[in-house]
Amino acid sequence: MVTIKDVARVSGLSTSTVSRVIRGESNVKASSRAKIQKVIADLGYRPNINAQALVSSKSNTLGVVVPMVSMPFFGALVCGAEEAINENQYKVLISNAYGSEQKEREAIESLLQHKCGAIVFHSARTSDQKLIELAEEIPGLVFINRFISKIAHRCVWLDNNQGAQEATRYLIDKGHKDIAVISREDMNPDARARLDGIRTAAANAGVPIQDDLIELAKVAEMDGGRDAVKKLLARGKKFTAIMTYNDHMAVGVVHELQAQGIKVPEEVSVIGFDDLLISRACFPSLTTMHYPVAEMASYAANLAMELAEEPIEAGRTHLFMPHLVERGSVADLNKVTEPA
Structure with a gap:
């Protein structure tokens, strides 16, 4: 997708000058206007769907882009x-x-065509640079569950690293030293941050995570958790607890352990991440890290609507923190006594 930044680069003029030409403002030299209009034609830039051209006629519509709304x-x-x-x-x-x-790009274009002045965007695939370019074009665009330092004031994000560290310290405080980890194969930013947090907290406590106790699943769903724990068990390595990328994987792990006659949490403890409804429906109920996704989304929507009306100071940040929810899937090994 050709952006204002592309037009500015090729024309050798500033993005603000390009923006003024697109909006039809008169305070631009005729020579600059002609050059920009030629570049727009050459590059195939489509100002009719560009957010800057829609500012004056935007509708009171909030756009929300997610990977798949059917996922909890x-x-x-x-x-x-x-x-x-x-x-x-x-x-x-x-x-x-x-x-x-x-x-993702088609979704953004479609929302712009519908004159969405405010957009909340959960991007799973678009690069940081492309998102920065979109932010330059779309005043009311806010990114959720993504942190990009250059546009931090437009990002509503969770500290996944610190959340994973908290979960790891919790297990260690409960006496667990042999900890396995199940994450996702594609290693998205959340997965990388959580695995880094687990490694950091474990290393700081003097019980580093062993490489052969880390298993990456193809899908971050229940089936992925089931398959991953089968592979861990097949290695014959000792572990007393399993940390998982999310609640769905954790529930899959619990089901597979129980299917193999392994008691949870008496023999193996399991901890999840997200605190979705499924974590409470699981048996035993799942100890997990609460991800305040609804609160974050409400905040992001308000921020997007605010930005659509007027700019905000770049110094603002929008960081949320997860917190531990203790339920029934983690055993306290400090309270386990050896039989007489």
Whole structure:
């Protein structure tokens, strides 16, 4: 997708000058205007769908782009965003990107065509640089569950690293030294941050995570958790606890352990991440890290609507922290006594 930045680079003029030409403002030299208009034609830039051209005619519509709204995590995200618009004169348009970079770009373009002045974007595939370019073009664009330092004031994000460290310290405080980890094979930013946090906390406590106790699953779902724990058990390595990338994988782990006659948490403890409804429906109920996704989405929606009306100071940051929810899937090994 050709951006204002591309037009500015090729024309040798500033993005602000390009933006003024696109908006039809008169305070631009005729020679500069002609050069920009030629570059726009040469590059195939489409100002009719560009957010800057829609500012004056934007509708009171909030756009929300997620990988797949049918997934519980993203369903909670959308519900959180909808809560915010209930307090404003806004409607909401939801677009699924299905984990595809091309679909993400198409979703943004579609929302712009519908004159969405405010957009909350959960991007799973688009690069940081492309997101920065989009932020330069779209005043009311906010990124959720993504941190990019250059546009930190447009990011609503969770400290996954610190959350993973907290979960790891909790297990270690409960007497667990042999800890296994199940994460996702594609290692998205969340997965990398959580694995780094686990390694950091374990190393600081003097019980580093062994490489052969880390298993990466193809899918971050229950089946992925099941398959991963089978592989861990097949190695014959000792572990008393398993940390998982998310609650769905954790529930899959619990089911597979129980299917193999391994008691949870008496023989193996399991801890998840997200605190979705499934964590409470699991038996035993799942100890997990609470991810305030609905609160974050509501905050992001309000921020996007605010940005759509007027710029905010770049110094603002929007960091949320997870917290531990203790339930029944982790045993306290400090209280286990040897038989007489």
